[in-house]
Amino acid sequence: MRTSFACLMKPVLHGYFRSSCSWRVRIAFALKGIEYDQVPVNLVKDGGQQLTDQYKTVNPMQQVPAVTIDGITLSQSLAIIQYIDETRPRPPLIPADLQQRAQVRMISDLIASGIQPLQNLYVLQKVGEEKLQWAQHFINKGFKALESILKQTSGTYCVGNEISMADICLVPQVYNAERYKVDLDQYPTIKQINQTLMELEAFKVSHPSCQPDTPDDLRS
Ligand SMILES: N[C@@H](CCC(=O)N[C@@H](CS)C(=O)NCC(=O)O)C(=O)O
Numbered sequence: 001m002r003t004s005f006a007c008l009m010k011p012v013l014h015g016y017f018r019s020s021c022s023w024r025v026r027i028a029f030a031l032k033g034i035e036y037d038q039v040p041v042n043l044v045k046d047g048g049q050q051l052t053d054q055y056k057t058v059n060p061m062q063q064v065p066a067v068t069i070d071g072i073t074l075s076q077s078l079a080i081i082q083y084i085d086e087t088r089p090r091p092p093l094i095p096a097d098l099q100q101r102a103q104v105r106m107i108s109d110l111i112a113s114g115i116q117p118l119q120n121l122y123v124l125q126k127v128g129e130e131k132l133q134w135a136q137h138f139i140n141k142g143f144k145a146l147e148s149i150l151k152q153t154s155g156t157y158c159v160g161n162e163i164s165m166a167d168i169c170l171v172p173q174v175y176n177a178e179r180y181k182v183d184l185d186q187y188p189t190i191k192q193i194n195q196t197l198m199e200l201e202a203f204k205v206s207h208p209s210c211q212p213d214t215p216d217d218l219r220s
Contacts, residue, residue: 006071011036014058014066016043017211017218020116020172021077022065026206027168028081032088036067040213043121078112081165093165103159107149107166111173115142119176135180143177143187150189158193163200171197175208 011029013036015022029036041064042049049055050062059066059075066075070087074080085093094104117123118138124131153159158166174194177184184191197203204210209220 011067011069012039013037014039014041014055014068015064015211016041017208017214019043019064020176021063021112023172023175023206023208024077024168025065025067025080025084026211027171027202028084028093028165030202030206031091031093031163031168032084034084034088038212040211042213048121078108078165078169081168085165091163093163093168095159095162095164100153100159100164103153104164104166107146107153107158108169110142110146110149111166111169114145115139115173116176119180132180135176136182139173139177139180139182140186143182143190147187147189150193154189154193156193156196163197167193167197170194171203 011034013022013025013029015025015038017040041055043064050059050064056062058068058073061075063075065077065080066073067080069080069083074083081093094101115138119135124135127134150158155161157163158170170190171194174184174190184194208214209218
């Protein structure tokens with residue numbers, strides 16, 4: 001770790017209220033009870049503030065989230081979540097059991113690599129008019145696989161009965177699926193786990209509808 005002075009400063013999240021990857025990090029902070037500051041990066045205003053030279057110095061990939069924490073700046077939500085978990089271990093977001101650890105990472109990667117990138121803003125902008133069908137197609141393809149995996153791994157939550165990084169990835173992806181009008185009745189396990197998680201405070205306080213940059217008409 002860098003200097004102890006840096007460790008005393010609150011983490012700063014560069015994010016966007018509606019970004020599912022930013023929401024993952026907000027959930028992790030909330031579950032850990034970590035206070036943090038938010039710097040909004042509007043992905044649509046002015047053609048996208050993530051594309052400015054200034055933001056490029058924060059995250060050269062020109063995406064949110066990015067987090068400044070303990071004197072370093074990290075991007076990639078799963079790397080951020082795992083750093084938070086390794087440096088602030090209670091409550092754990094990755095189980096101790098080696099098989100469950102692998103299952104948590106498998107589900108997290110399925111969502112973070114196999115679904116979300118295919119319905120990301122810059123991809124949909126390239127797709128053009130067919131973007132709704134495109135997003136539905138790839139979310140359905142991923143959710144079919146996920147539903148079948150969760151039937152094997154889940155208890156109350158995605159893997160057994162403890163909340164993990166897999167749940168942190170699931171809820172924002174379900175939110176995206178709802179935005180793109182995917183019929184969730186096809187996925188009863190996903191739907192049930194999502195409903196259970198959405199009862200929890202950490203998932204509510206981090207929801208896109210109540211962030212500092214949430215526009216008034218989307219606030220609830
Ligand atoms: N693998 C990255 C993906 C980040 C990502 O795709 N972020 C989206 C918002 S959820 C973004 O910034 N999109 C900007 C754009 O498409 O221009 C992560 O997990 O953090």
